[in-house]
Amino acid sequence: MATDFKFIPIIDISPLLAKCNDPKMDEDQGVSKVVKQLDQACREAGFFYVKGHGIPDSLVKEVKDVTHKYFDLPYEEKIKIKMSAATGFRGYQRVGENVTHSRPDMHEAIDCYREIKGGMYGALGEPMEGSNKWPDNPSNFKSLLEEYISLLTGMLSILSFYLFSLFIIIIINNSWSLTDLSRNIMRGIALALGGSPDEFDGEKAGDPFWVMRLIGYPGATSANGSEMPENDIGCGAHTDYGKVSGLADLHAYIPTILTPKLSVILFLKKLYRCLLTLVNQDDDIPALQVRNRSGELILAVPIPGTFVCNIGDMLKIWSNGLYESTLHQVINNSPKYRVSVAFFYEPNFNAVVEPLEFCKQKTGGIKKFERAVYGEHLVRKVLTNFVTD
Numbered sequence: 001m002a003t004d005f006k007f008i009p010i011i012d013i014s015p016l017l018a019k020c021n022d023p024k025m026d027e028d029q030g031v032s033k034v035v036k037q038l039d040q041a042c043r044e045a046g047f048f049y050v051k052g053h054g055i056p057d058s059l060v061k062e063v064k065d066v067t068h069k070y071f072d073l074p075y076e077e078k079i080k081i082k083m084s085a086a087t088g089f090r091g092y093q094r095v096g097e098n099v100t101h102s103r104p105d106m107h108e109a110i111d112c113y114r115e116i117k118g119g120m121y122g123a124l125g126e127p128m129e130g131s132n133k134w135p136d137n138p139s140n141f142k143s144l145l146e147e148y149i150s151l152l153t154g155m156l157s158i159l160s161f162y163l164f165s166l167f168i169i170i171i172i173n174n175s176w177s178l179t180d181l182s183r184n185i186m187r188g189i190a191l192a193l194g195g196s197p198d199e200f201d202g203e204k205a206g207d208p209f210w211v212m213r214l215i216g217y218p219g220a221t222s223a224n225g226s227e228m229p230e231n232d233i234g235c236g237a238h239t240d241y242g243k244v245s246g247l248a249d250l251h252a253y254i255p256t257i258l259t260p261k262l263s264v265i266l267f268l269k270k271l272y273r274c275l276l277t278l279v280n281q282d283d284d285i286p287a288l289q290v291r292n293r294s295g296e297l298i299l300a301v302p303i304p305g306t307f308v309c310n311i312g313d314m315l316k317i318w319s320n321g322l323y324e325s326t327l328h329q330v331i332n333n334s335p336k337y338r339v340s341v342a343f344f345y346e347p348n349f350n351a352v353v354e355p356l357e358f359c360k361q362k363t364g365g366i367k368k369f370e371r372a373v374y375g376e377h378l379v380r381k382v383l384t385n386f387v388t389d
């Protein structure tokens with residue numbers, strides 16, 4: 001369980017990224033410092049900021065800007081990429097279409113997943129088969145988001161001329177690389193647990209699934225307007241389901257009472273069992289809150305140049321409880337429309353998740369959690385969490 005932390009730590013991961021492919025990375029003093037910080041953050045808060053991540057600030061901002069432009073479009077335009085079972089549950093969801101605890105969530109979103117070809121994961125993967133749905137407007141939406149995803153995952157399925165030129169500039173300036181940011185943070189967390197850097201490679205997350213949600217939270221005034229349902233509570237406070245991100249049966253729902261001041265309360269949904277969540281949030285709207293052991297809500301104030309990261313229930317299982325996911329929520333009491341781009345780095349689709357032996361030995365030799373299969377859980381949650389026509 002999280003401690004009574006009073007702030008969310010900021011970790012400069014640049015020394016880790018610089019040595020991520022060095023077979024002796026665990027002997028480097030700079031890496032050791034980052035590993036100790038990751039260990040403390042995962043044990044005490046379950047949340048941390050990362051800076052020195054190598055993703056250009058200009059790209060991070062462009063992703064938020066283009067997301068704002070899409071959500072500003074008329075509903076008739078947005079619905080052209082409507083999510084349905086036929087799209088593999090990819091695409092646009094209107095306000096209230098996502099459901100938690102039988103209540104509609106007061107946000108709109110675009111859901112993207114790693115694309116799945118027919119038969120790729122057998123019968124289990126059939127509901128998720130398909131390609132992502134990208135809008136024609138804004139015109140650069142698809143290319144920009146695919147570039148962004150490629151930098152977060154290292155999966156360079158599309159290498160446009162622009163990206164190639166950018167790569168050359170990067171090599172010349174030696175300022176950042178196209179290495180897998182999420183994977184490399186997990187290498188640091190593996191070392192923090194006492195394992196080898198490649199502990200989460202191979203059958204665990206060597207071929208990782210990923211999920212991305214581009215979420216639009218209406219401002220306080222619009223949330224109470226005539227177009228919004230009277231019940232404007234989005235979701236219960238939650239942990240995230242993955243490695244760095246928790247299990248539906250493990251989280252506690254915390255009812256929230258609306259006040260005139262907090263006229264719209266929107267909670268991030270506990271939906272995916274990811275390995276690592278990286279949140280790219282609007283810089284000028286503080287809204288993300290993290291709950292410490294005493295129940296105090298610590299504000300994750302937006303810090304330019306950083307991602308907010310949190311660990312989830314998959315890591316909780318693999319670590320046998322050494323690291324625990326932390327309840328968090330979003331309260332947007334600003335009149336401004338808020339955008340958050342949440343990237344969930346997942347285990348392999350067919351990964352079997354159960355306590356690691358060396359983590360079990362550190363926790364009394366008792367296996368505290370039963371095995372889980374990532375793909376089974378993801379499909380089950382997707383099939384039950386969305387309202388479809």
